Amino acid sequence: MAAPPISVIAFIAVMRARPALIKRFVFGSALFIVSVMGAARLDVSFMSTPVNVACLAAAYLAYVFLAASFWLVKPLILRVPALVIAAVPVLAGYMMGTVGLLGLAFIIGDYANPPLQTLRIDANLECRVIAWGNATADSGYTVHLYRQAPLIPFVEREVSRVRVDETRPGPGPATASCKDALAAMH
Incomplete structure (x- = not known):
């Protein structure tokens, strides 16, 4: 639930403090997300459940950071659709964290047992x-x-x-x- 505000605050902080580094952070976020997705596709994981959960949480933070970077897209006609599309997983996350909390608890219970x-x-x-x-x-x-x-x-x-x-x-x-x-x- 806190990941989107944390990532947006981190994005704003980087933009204000070191705007020249934003491309590296965006590239690093994208690379991390692709790495996690590739590992999942190949059925590769850490042996520790808490480390797997932390890795997924970090990938979600990276996704929201990447989504926040769409504010930098220059033509407004591209920026608005990019932000709307990027917001869908974030809104789904909030839905799972509130309305879908019981279902999410069952999924986590199965995974953590x-x-x-x-x-x-x-x-x-x-x-x-x-x-x-x-x-x-x-x-x-x-x-x-x-x-x-x-x-x-x-x-x-x-x-x-x-x-x-x-x-x-x-x-x-x-x-x-x-x-x-x-x-x-x-």
């Missing part, structure tokens, strides 16, 4: 069984296989995932284990 089971398969491969869902939605568990980066020990990549929906199984598996996730990897 400790695994039901953790099994080290080899030095760089770990299996985690994570429960998800609640009384208001489907529930089940997902078996994840994570490969730790040997050169960067605090980073991991999800290499396999088997999702089990216990409420409405459908065509998916009725049960899954670390062995199933390992077989799905190959």
Whole structure:
């Protein structure tokens, strides 16, 4: 909830104190956002949940800083649409932080819960069984296989995932284990 005002204040402060640096800050913000999105697309994350959350919060701060930089777009005919489009995710964030708070709490709860089971398969491969869902939605568990980066020990990549929906199984598996996730990897 505080990210948009903090980012806008930071943008104004940089503009007033060091206007020559604004392009570097905008480029750095864009690069950070692209890096976080690329890592998410490649299923790469930090091994620590609080560090992942801090990284996402920093990416949101960078996004709002970047959105605030659209005030510098010279032709008004481009500035207004750019600001309106950039405001949509910010408004959605406020909506999730207020009206959607209960849903957001369920999502965060699923993400922050400790695994039901953790099994080290080899030095760089770990299996985690994570429960998800609640009384208001489907529930089940997902078996994840994570490969730790040997050169960067605090980073991991999800290499396999088997999702089990216990409420409405459908065509998916009725049960899954670390062995199933390992077989799905190959």
